[in-house]
Amino acid sequence: MKKIYSLFALLSLFMLSGCTIKYNFTGTGKIDAKTFQVNFFQNNADLVEPGIDRTFTLALQDLIMNQTNLNLVSVNGDLTYEGEIVDYRITPMTATAVGSNGDVGAAQNRLSIRINVRFMNKKKETDDFEKPFEFYYDFPGQDLPTGAVLNDALKTIFERITQDIFNESLAKW
Template sequence: MKKIYSLFALLSLFMLSSCNVYNFTGAKPIDAKTFQVNFFHNNAELIEPGIDRDFTLALQDLIMNQTNLNLVSNGGDLVYEGEIIDYRTTPMTATAVTSTGEAGAAQNRLTIRVAVRFTNKKKEADDFEKTFEFYYDFQGNQLPTGSILNDAIKTIFERITQDIFNESLAKW
């Protein structure tokens, strides 16, 4: 019976020690202990106030929630920086001409594009400079304000920050 307990303990120890290869978020182990996310300025032609702050915080939160890295304000092993370079609403589908002779958009799309520079001070081969973009479609008779805008920005930022995470830490 003692041998069974010893074998079970040895197998448990082996299984626990192998857990550092991958975790549930898909992030692969790295030598880094800290990360920093510099403020992402909004350099788009059309400015939506506050999205620069919201994006910066969304990226920080995602990395903190999906890794065991510590957020620092400077000197991080991993550095994320960049800017919001495009914020635009475009019509996607036209409606038929009405009795008043007007045509409109049946569907509009809000698109946000972010340029990111990632630096891994522990492994320079992982550094990259890349643009990430996503969109949100909404009805043509609605304006991108209030809850529609909040939902759109939340959806877009969730996708872009996850794409940045995957590119920098998950290597997908």
């Protein structure tokens, strides 16, 4: 009986070794590219927050390096990401009641950022695209988008936008 189990296990191993289905947890499947480059995303928004252009560029580089085995290069990448920050806007979302002094204020504000992205794939030009990506972060009306509030907002917004760019360019979700 033990020989039958051993034979069955050996046959199963041979049958499974013939399977060539490839899957990985990022959903990227097979990528012919070996390198990628992320050009600096210039901040062209009407309202300019200093430093977010560099922060976003680095966030996109980090995400791609962490979710693929592609090598980052500064020129002639198989995959190229470039674009610009086109909108940085703070909008009141809900108003507070009129106070004793007659003022109306915002109970909640929203920081929205839109980034225009151009993606080029030298190995498969049909994958090229130019598309805007946008996300937001809501914060209390009495807070200003500075310090910890701004850091939290940028982290949340950039995590979402970079993941959306990754999914559009490599994961095909």
